[in-house]
Amino acid sequence: MVDFYLQLHPFVQGLLKGLAVILVIFPLGGVCSMAERKVSAWIQDRPGPNRAIVPWIAWIPFFGKFLQRLGLFHVMADGGKMLFKEDSLPDHVNKFYFVLAPIVAMIPALTTVTVVPFGAYLDPAGRVIPLVLANVDVGLLAVFAVASLGVYSLILAGWASNSKYPFLGSVRASAQLISYELSMTLSVIPVFLWINAPGAEGTMGLGKAVEFQSLPGFWGGMWFIFLMPVSAFIFLTSLFAETNRQPFDMPESEADLVGGFHTEYGAFKWGLFFVAEYANMIIGSGVFILLFFGGWNPLPWIPIADLVGWLHHLTGSAFWANPFVVGLLSILIFFAKVIFMIFVFMWVRWTVPRFRYDQVMEIGWKKLLPLAIANLLAYAVGIAIVQMKG
Amino acid sequence: MAVIPVERKPLTLVERTYLPQILGGLKTTLRHFVTPKQTMEYPEQRPAIPPGYRGVPVLVKDPHGREKCVSCQLCEFVCPPKAIRITPGEISADAPDAHVERAPREFDIDMLRCIYCGLCQEVCPEEAIFLQNQYSMSGYTRAEMINHKDRLYELGGTLPDQHFKWDKKKAAEVAGNAGH
Numbered sequence: 001m002v003d004f005y006l007q008l009h010p011f012v013q014g015l016l017k018g019l020a021v022i023l024v025i026f027p028l029g030g031v032c033s034m035a036e037r038k039v040s041a042w043i044q045d046r047p048g049p050n051r052a053i054v055p056w057i058a059w060i061p062f063f064g065k066f067l068q069r070l071g072l073f074h075v076m077a078d079g080g081k082m083l084f085k086e087d088s089l090p091d092h093v094n095k096f097y098f099v100l101a102p103i104v105a106m107i108p109a110l111t112t113v114t115v116v117p118f119g120a121y122l123d124p125a126g127r128v129i130p131l132v133l134a135n136v137d138v139g140l141l142a143v144f145a146v147a148s149l150g151v152y153s154l155i156l157a158g159w160a161s162n163s164k165y166p167f168l169g170s171v172r173a174s175a176q177l178i179s180y181e182l183s184m185t186l187s188v189i190p191v192f193l194w195i196n197a198p199g200a201e202g203t204m205g206l207g208k209a210v211e212f213q214s215l216p217g218f219w220g221g222m223w224f225i226f227l228m229p230v231s232a233f234i235f236l237t238s239l240f241a242e243t244n245r246q247p248f249d250m251p252e253s254e255a256d257l258v259g260g261f262h263t264e265y266g267a268f269k270w271g272l273f274f275v276a277e278y279a280n281m282i283i284g285s286g287v288f289i290l291l292f293f294g295g296w297n298p299l300p301w302i303p304i305a306d307l308v309g310w311l312h313h314l315t316g317s318a319f320w321a322n323p324f325v326v327g328l329l330s331i332l333i334f335f336a337k338v339i340f341m342i343f344v345f346m347w348v349r350w351t352v353p354r355f356r357y358d359q360v361m362e363i364g365w366k367k368l369l370p371l372a373i374a375n376l377l378a379y380a381v382g383i384a385i386v387q388m389k390g
Numbered sequence: 391m392a393v394i395p396v397e398r399k400p401l402t403l404v405e406r407t408y409l410p411q412i413l414g415g416l417k418t419t420l421r422h423f424v425t426p427k428q429t430m431e432y433p434e435q436r437p438a439i440p441p442g443y444r445g446v447p448v449l450v451k452d453p454h455g456r457e458k459c460v461s462c463q464l465c466e467f468v469c470p471p472k473a474i475r476i477t478p479g480e481i482s483a484d485a486p487d488a489h490v491e492r493a494p495r496e497f498d499i500d501m502l503r504c505i506y507c508g509l510c511q512e513v514c515p516e517e518a519i520f521l522q523n524q525y526s527m528s529g530y531t532r533a534e535m536i537n538h539k540d541r542l543y544e545l546g547g548t549l550p551d552q553h554f555k556w557d558k559k560k561a562a563e564v565a566g567n568a569g570h
Contacts (some may be wrong), residue, residue, distance in 0.1 A: 045428045138461045351415040 019132055021113055028282060029275035032342060034075045039346040049074040090161075090264050097265030099162035102154040102265070102272035105153035108146045109279035115142045116286050117207045119331035120296050120304060121323040128214065128305060130207035131327055139205035140192075140388075143287055146184060147242070150280060151177040154244075154261045155272070161264040169260030172250040172357055176241055179364035180248075183239035186372035187231045190379035191224055191291055194258055197387060206287065210295030221301035225292040228373045232292040234368055239284045239366065243267040244277065250360055285341035297332035304330050392500065398512035444508045447499055449539070452554065456487050458518035460487040461494040463509035466517055473503035474510060490558040497539040502526050517553075520546065 005013065034049070040050025049071035057073075067073070089095060119130035136142065148369055158170020181307045195212050196202040206262070213223050225232045241248040252260035259265075260271050291297060297303045312320040319325060355363065404410055428439060441446070451457050461478035479495030481488055508517050524532060529535045537545070 042423050045422055045425055047427050047429050047431070299409060347419060348412075351419045352412055 014133070018114070021085075021118075022110055025110060025113055025274060025279050025282060029278035030075050030079055032281070033078065033274060033280040034071060035342065036346050036349075037074075038071055039343065040350050043347070043350045052077045056193070064235075069354055079271075080257050082268050085267045087267040087269060089238065092162050092163060093264060094160040096098075097156050098264075099269070101153050101157035101160060102269045102276070104156060104277075105150060107170070107275035108148075108150040108153075109276040109283070111146045112143045113279075113285050115139050115206065116283055117210070117290065117295070118334050119327050120207075120210070121327040121330070122305060122308065122321075123323070128211065128303075130210070132207060135205065135207060137203040137205050139203065139208075140188060140287070140291075141204050143206075143283070144181070147280065147283075148177065148181055150276070153261050153276070157265070158261040163264055164257070165257045166261050166263045167345060169252065169257045169263070173244065173261060174250065176244075176250045176360055176364070178253045179273065179361060180238040180241035180368070182232050183364065183368040183372040184242060186369070186376050187234035187238065188291060189376050189385070190228050193380060193383045194224075194227070203342070206290045206295075209291050210297070210303065213294045214297055214305065218301075222305065223292060223294040223297075223300045226300070228292070228375075228379065231379070232288075232349060234372050234375065235291070237368060238362075239288060240348070242286050243280045245281065245345055247352040247354045249354055250357055268287070281342060281345055282338060289334065289337045290342060295336040298333050304333070328371070432570065439525070441522045443523055443525070444506050445522050446501065446524040446527055446537070446545065447506075447508075447510055447542075448520055448537075448541040449497060449519055449526075450517075450546040451543060451551040453550055453552070454554070455548070456490070456556075458491055458516050458549065459494050459497065460490060460492045460516055461497075461517070462492075464513045464515065464516065468509045468513045470507060470509065471505050472505040473500045473505075474498070475500070476564060487556070489563075492555045494539060497542060499537045499542065501535045501537060502532060516555075517549065518553065520549070521544065 005016075007014075038048045047069070048070045052071070052073035053064070053068040054073055054076075057067060080129055089098065114133040115131035115138070117135070119131040120128045121131065154173040154177075155170045158166040158168075158173070161167070190210060192202075192204060195208055202356060209224070213221070215221060240246075244250070247368055250260075252262070254263050257263070265273065294300060298307050306318050308326050308329070312318075412418065449457065449459055461476050463476050464475045466474045475496070475498045476494050477496035479493055481493050482491055487493075506521065510520050511521050522545070527535065
């Protein structure tokens, strides 16, 4: 199996890998929408969706009931509905761009995943090799560059809808995304100043950031959240704004703009926007975890290599040295963290009331941006002193 | 009334960052994760109906099984949305209840019109119509939503009162006290 895969043309290999990742991200977006409904219900003392069930699963005595209460089959019901209901195209829209917008929303959401590592394995020499579709040095820059294309879909959708609420929504979206992108980019510069020593070969790769959080010693094993809490805070806040999540849901503003940019959309096209939003959230959370929460390392000061070493030592079996097992374990740890982050997104959404548009702008330009600049200057000076000493 | 001046303290720097409030809010919502759910899961769990509840209007019989309604049509006249339609009928002379003289031939309540006001129950001189506990009416057609006489008695059942007003009247007549 492995040999067959390895003898394939690299292009085909890449295609298969990409397909595998998309096949995970796309349904995960759907599951997230379910999780959102469930989390909101639990926060509001409701049981949430708990009725849909597939007959042959209802026959399983205890587990079937559990899955039903969890509302897992509502995902299928929702997806089925979105696929098969009438996909209406209003008369007053600009048809070409109207159809293009949801597609443009999906492309950046699924493209950014190529440079985000989601796990790692140990090669025979004991080095940690990140599992990533394209391990390029441009890394985070690519994520930022491609993710910021996502706003085009909102602008296209709002403009093509030819209706005032979507238009207002898309205007707000563009203003908001431009404002918060600045703080977001500035907030991660200290991380890469720390990683890249002057004069040496530099990288913006996300795998490298995790590598620096897996070094031995007190300072080496420390996750960057402890080292740069302000950066992490600014990044997280901007991430909320960039993914259009509450309390920064200006483009959607269902209270004052009906549905914002997707007011005129329905059925599968609307579903694509939705999945794209959740895919953005998943990838944003992934980047946040890689940068500040140690990526696939289970705990601060305990890198995955140590964990595997201990397990190998404890059980004495070669099972834990198998690269596949290590890879799966690291993916599992990483995904657990990502899912927790998604939960935090939802938790915040159902806690914090949304900001007014002017407040969003004020927080972005008058609070976060100066803070990000001050943070960058402080860390630049600090890192320069440390590196000159060392 | 005395005016009590309330001192409004300016926000501290930490409070102005809005963060302690957000954290406090997150703590509150997290607590609600583990609190018992408030929802009643309807078809399986039914609410307890309080006494005096005004549900679907129905007709009742007395403990002897006689239909209490004498088709005086007061409820039909008082009904604000005109949901009730009665076709009066006579009780045949050889029936045991012949002394009551009248009973409804048809008694329809259109539940698409009924507003559950309870005026029919209030106006009824015979205590024959009651708004009882049933709160859920549904059907696939408009025709299904009209409760006919048999359905009304089926839903209403028997009122366990012991007045037997008409029997007493008949007994008084037999005893030669026709003016009773």
